[in-house]
Amino acid sequence: MSYVHLKNVTKRFGDVVAVNNLTMEIEKGECFSMLGPSGCGKTTTLRMIAGFEDLDEGEIAVGERVFSSSAKRYYLPPEKRDFGMVFQAFAVWPHLNVFDNVAFPLQIRNLSRADIAERAKLALRHTGLDKYERSYPNELSSGQKQRIALARAIAINPTVMLLDEPLSNLDPKLREEMRFEIKDLQRKFGFTIIFVTHDQSEAMALSDRILVMRDGVVQQVDSPINIYTKPANRFIFSFIGLSNFLPVVFRNGSAFIEGAEDAGPIAGTIPADRGNDRMLLACRPSEIDLQKDGGVRALVKRKVYLGDIIDYRVMVGDTEVRVQKSRRSPSFSEGESCCLRFSQMHWYPHEDS
Ligand SMILES: Nc1ncnc2c1ncn2[C@@H]1O[C@H](COP(=O)(O)OP(=O)(O)OP(=O)(O)O)[C@@H](O)[C@H]1O
Ligand SMILES: [Mg+2]
Structure with a gap:
């Protein structure tokens, strides 16, 4: 009551x-x-x-x-x-x-x-x-x-x-x-x-x-x-926390960052309802893994130390992705290639679809 x-x-x-x-x-x-x-x-x-x-x-x-x-x-x-x-x-x-x-x-x-x-x-x-x-x-x-x-x-x-x-x-x-x-x-x-x-x-x-x-x-x-x-x-x-909204296209049952299909597919479960085969993938910078290989290929553009956290801006084609990692996790330098794995994904309709 x-x-x-x-x-x-x-x-x-x-x-x-x-x-x-x-x-x-x-x-x-x-x-x-x-x-x-x-x-x-x-x-x-x-x-x-x-x-x-x-x-x-x-x-x-x-x-x-x-x-x-x-x-x-x-x-x-x-x-x-x-x-x-x-x-x-x-x-x-x-x-x-x-x-x-x-x-x-x-x-x-x-x-x-x-x-x-x-x-x-x-x-x-x-x-x-x-x-x-x-x-x-x-x-x-x-x-x-x-x-x-x-x-x-x-x-x-x-x-x-x-x-x-x-x-x-x-x-x-x-x-x-x-x-x-x-x-x-x-x-x-x-x-x-x-x-x-x-x-x-x-x-x-x-x-x-x-x-x-x-x-x-x-x-x-x-x-x-x-x-x-x-x-x-x-x-x-x-509104709550930091966020990335990445435009995604679907081809043959796989999801790709729009305009960067050659960077490889996004691993993980993709939504059953895919709108017009275009959606926005929402993810928190802290919920993306940055690794040497395995995942969507990307390039580190900028790296900033925020105390215990390293704040990266990485590019997948023309799309910028913000990633935050602990200072204790493996580090990448500006200009270095890396791969992204999205551990928590949320899907929203694409604005233009
Ligand atoms: N006395 C008033 N006369 C006319 N408009 C008002 C009055 N009080 C509030 N409003 C309008 O009502 C809306 C809501 O205002 P409110 O003060 O409740 O917002 P708020 O969520 O508390 O914002 P903030 O985070 O800035 O304090 C606003 O558009 C504001 O301009
Ligand atoms: Mg108020």
Whole structure:
């Protein structure tokens, strides 16, 4: 039984359909991410869940209770939803010290002073801010400020946390640390997280399930591993991780890179439904083997060291293929001949067929 439920939700801004007939179900205690390019409707969806936007169509329910319904023209106001929220541009109040920043949402909820102090202190302790209670935001680093926003959200004891790109202002190392902190906090408090990001590695690291969205329309809802290994369409394949899309032709039951039939056939299972005998072969740079012989013949054009990984651009006829190998695997030089073997292949219709 799902906990947060969006049913056929649509939101328009003038001619723009920001969210188009969106249905999603989130389990209690789940970390659910919404992932998609800029402008695809992530923040709008979160704002509707939070109660800051009404719906043109559809319904949002939490547990047994309807929170928003276009048909019933019913909207529970945001402050009654008791969600913890951290928004894209995290806002801390510069004139309040850390403690008061965290306590403020509790004060407007008319809790007793003792209750407020207890909850705020607990939230500060869990976010590692207890030492900074009396500091002002301008005395803190951006990571610490980000944590004020998290502490403030935790303090209200939310059942659901809505996080909109909460780590976007942090440097990469701090971002990674905060991912673990968010996950730890979730384990401690057991809240449900709806997390919005356009950073796929962040979504992969944090989520139980990921929803991929494009132009307001859901593309796939699945576990991180399935989104990566079984992308439902070409858009998802290219959006998640690095990708090659190679034009392929089929001749006598074999597949060849288009224009480079003399480089030899592609080994492995080829799709039964081959469109017009032309398709796109999608593969990740890390899922291609580079070897001395056996496979499609190619030439190394460029080789770049990326720390532990070597990034190759190899040419099969006029088609460039990106291959990434561990620094410890056999190495090839620029200008050297090599052979390619595709270990994981995904097939999509050719654009021009
Ligand atoms: N208040 C508004 N008025 C008019 N158009 C809006 C409004 N809010 C959002 N939109 C439009 O709705 C679409 C979805 O916007 P939204 O902010 O939900 O995208 P997003 O996925 O959060 O993008 P980003 O990753 O850049 O934050 C965009 O085309 C945007 O221009
Ligand atoms: Mg946004």
